[in-house]
Amino acid sequence: MSVIFERVALIGLGLIGSSLAHAMRRGNIAGHVSGHARSEATRATVTRLGFCHSVHATMEEAVRDADLVMLCLPVGALGPAMAQIAPHLKKGAIVSDVGSVKSAVIRDCGPHVPDGVHFIPGHPIAGTEHSGPEAGFAELFDGRWCILTPLSGADHVAVEKLSAFWRACGSRLEVMEPRHHDLVLAITSHLPHLIAYNIVGTAADLEEVTQSEVIKYSAGGFRDFTRIAASDPVMWRDVFLNNREAVLEMLQRFTEDLTALQRAIRWGDGDALFNLFARTRAIRRSIIEAGQDVAATNFGRNPEKK
Amino acid sequence: MSVIFERVALIGLGLIGSSLAHAMRRGNIAGHVSGHARSEATRATVTRLGFCHSVHATMEEAVRDADLVMLCLPVGALGPAMAQIAPHLKKGAIVSDVGSVKSAVIRDCGPHVPDGVHFIPGHPIAGTEHSGPEAGFAELFDGRWCILTPLSGADHVAVEKLSAFWRACGSRLEVMEPRHHDLVLAITSHLPHLIAYNIVGTAADLEEVTQSEVIKYSAGGFRDFTRIAASDPVMWRDVFLNNREAVLEMLQRFTEDLTALQRAIRWGDGDALFNLFARTRAIRRSIIEAGQDVAATNFGRNPEKK
Secondary structure, eight states, X not given: OOOXXXXXXXXOOSXXXXXXXXXXXXXXXXXXXXXXXXXXXXXXXXXHHTOSSEEESSHHHHHTTOSEEEEOSOGGGHHHHHHHHGGGOOTTOEEEEOOSOSHHHHHHHGGGXXXXXXXXXXXXXXXXXXXXXXXXXXXXXXXXXXXXXXXXTOOHHHHHHHHHHHHHTTOEXXXXXXXXXXXXXXXXXXXXXXXXXXXXXXXXXOSSSOHHHHXXXXXXXXXXXXXXXXXXXXXXXXXXHHSHHHHHHHHHHHXXXXXXXXXXXXXXXXXXXXXXXXXXXXXXXXXXXXXXXXOSGGGGOSOOOO | OOOSEEEEEEEOOSHHHHHHHHHHHHHTOEEEXXXXXXXXXXXXXXXXXXXXXXXXXXXXXXXXXXXXXXXXXXXXXXXXXXXXXXXXXXXXXXEEEOOSOSHHHHXXXXXXXXXXXXXXXXXXXXXXXXXXXXXXXXXXXXXXXXEEOOOTTOOHHHHHHHHHHHHHTTOEEEEOOHHHHHHHHIIIIIHHHHHHHHHXXXXXXXXXXXXXXXXXXXXXXXXXXXXXXXXXXHHXXXXXXXXXXXXXXXXXXXXXXXXXXXXXXXXXXXHHHHHHHHHTHHHHHHHHHTTSSOOSGGGGOSOOOO
């Protein structure tokens, strides 16, 4: 592959930032990758791992002369970061982000974007339960979707160039309205995380069942929830604070449905239970057919027969 | 390994029954394994796969002369099955089950157990999202816990022999009071399944977000829930109908906690969100340390760096 951006700046070098650096190296996508992390310890780790060409203590230094600036920070930190880097951005530069919420990011960042700079919000639907610069790997985005939510009047060439960048990183591309993105992600990502965090908390607080019992017998289903409940707490706090309306709407629907199930259990309505349990199988099949999960039994945890 | 039971009968040849057959073969645990399945199609599949020495159209034939009878049926089918096989059981035989609920099974089966037969309820905490005789594999129980809930006055030698059987199948053994078992499983298995089924149902019913969008962007977290929401509907209907009190109790706690989270989101209480999200990480670590889940990133779905 050929270089798409001569100079790329990564602001934030956690799971996503570091994975982008690895993916750029794999595909020879950028001539020079500069990185910024707030903490000295993170900068030392990044220097040791060597996935950036240069590592900087300030955002201002990192973004100097950059053709693409990727803000890989928790959603709540994006507005202040944009305000801080704005005076230092090169004319014609593209600034994007990887935040899980888009309307709030546009609200927070938009006013600070200088004339002549292209701000194109984005969100790669990819992640793992691990965080930090050591968690990144080049394959994170392979086959996953990346959603761009360009503002009305966005420069077509800039959007195309950013799309080419993500494709070169392994992603499949989609363009969406910010409000619709936030609704789609509320059900496919935010609510699942909220529920996973919640049930793990509920289990930890029981008196009659000990924590060691919960751990020992987690193979009954509980352990599937603990993976996403191990995700970065700051990132997720910011998601819920910044996608409030959509999350509350999905949560309301979820709770209504759960109340109906609770009633079916209380009154012994086996048909209602069976009907729900039978129709949810089809969705799993579709997800596997769409290449968004592995078909292997038990996520491949057990060796498969034969 | 040496033979533990000369003749073992498997009543029900789905995921658990067929996996037991494979595990017995692997460990040379039984001299002869007879199997019964209600449907002719299943019996034909089992005959083709060849994991039983003999396949029978009736339970009566299958249990004849058996030293161990394993009832591998949905919880709601166990009482009738016990009543049906009772007159045909050999004196001194052990009858056990693999049901996910224990108090109700004891209530339903207990009255039918003939004198001189040892009824020792059991529950292997192992499974996958696949069902049927083709889903089984010998390694299913390896390193997983099996809980026995013997009745008071149970024969020590019989309990020991059944324990040896499960150990030979790869399990780790635990003995528990039935009521406590049902409470522990309500939080580690039943509630997780209920919630997974519920959120998949909620997502399927949305109007503003299409089903294809839910599938496409499921890598954001949703797909983790779909695995267990693809489990056998009859088995799970029976679990909820038969562990009502414990499930409703756990569901009540879960809902209270979720309501508190909802309130934190509505009022923008970032500290409350952060505090919960930070403490759930430790439980994931403990589950991995206890050997009950894989440490691989993303359940090993993505290739790991290096």
